[in-house]
Amino acid sequence: MEKRLLVLSAVALLGASCQNEGVNPSQKKQANNSLIAQYVGHANILVDGGVIIQTFSTQTSQDYKDRSFQMDYYSFNNKTVQAIHVNNISLVKNKKIESSGGNPNYNSYNLDTDGKNIYGKTVKFSLNGKITNSTTGDMNTEEMYVPEAIRILSIPTGPADEGSRSYIKPGATVTWNADPKNDKGVVMTIDYTASSDNQQFVEGGYKTSFYNPIITEDTGTYTFSEEDFKGIPKGAFLSFSIGRCNFKIVTVEVDGQQQIMDLQAITSIGNFAKYQ
Structure with a gap:
């Protein structure tokens, strides 16, 4: 799944x-x-x-x-x-x-x-x-x-028994290979899915899947803010894309x-x- x-x-x-x-x-x-x-x-x-x-x-x-x-x-x-x-x-x-x-x-x-x-x-x-x-x-x-x-160069990572997921939260930083010729910036998404992976949160009322978009300049580094996790319960399993x-x-x-x-x-x- x-x-x-x-x-x-x-x-x-x-x-x-x-x-x-x-x-x-x-x-x-x-x-x-x-x-x-x-x-x-x-x-x-x-x-x-x-x-x-x-x-x-x-x-x-x-x-x-x-x-x-x-x-x-x-x-x-x-x-x-x-x-x-x-x-x-x-x-x-x-x-x-x-x-x-x-x-x-x-x-x-x-x-x-x-x-x-x-x-x-x-x-x-x-x-x-x-x-x-x-x-x-x-x-x-x-x-x-x-x-x-x-390419993602660095991002906080969890233990192997959790599939070496990215561990993200406000204050955490992701870095990537910047492209100085790219004037359109980068787009990141933090996706919450109301699935069996998040069953405890689904039962707690988080029943709708959604994503939070992040648009930033292509500088090669970004530090997550509280706003980036709006509506997402702490501890939820997510997908992250850039x-x-x-x-x-x-x-x-x-x-x-x-x-x-x-x-x-x-x-x-x-x-x-x-x-x-």
Whole structure:
């Protein structure tokens, strides 16, 4: 049960999409916004599709050799431009993971070792359409900085018989690898889940699962405050996540029609925790 909760927490921080089932005449829907992107200023605009570069991990498997790197391409209509390359990485050549729910317009690709060469660099998106708001001088490409893959460097840790959870409380400090080129800050979440792990608190009235978000500058260090644990009973088992991202909206002309594409790059780490 604990493993599932942690995965849900990390995925929520990475890719909690907010899609609108209503479709306007041009088939646009809300961008597949990650929770991180929403908290650092990415508006829920209507788009035709997008590309998401992402990596997430637990604290115990955050080394590059243990991480998963993937790219998602999605579209809401058959006219949407397809991303052909990110730098020299071809979506076509990389191993396809699956189509989401059998939807041919949402595909995930393993980036394997290529993913390690993307983070912490400005990458070039090459698209098969004219990018009318390109900043590169080449109307078939756009560039965007992909933040460094985030790593937790230090955080108070409990005993091994509790799974070496992070022990967090007001006054405790977490440190991570700061990225001076990231101007959008970092987003942390402290997640309380009303589950069997917290049965005593559920029976005591804490019956609703929720999370407290923390948005701070990417300085590499943060000290928790009382406000960060608002509504959480002391002693509760938690999930803790930290991540950062970048994003850009491009307008691409395809077959004489303008398509709005959302480009995102996301990285996050999750870990089990306990409120001490």
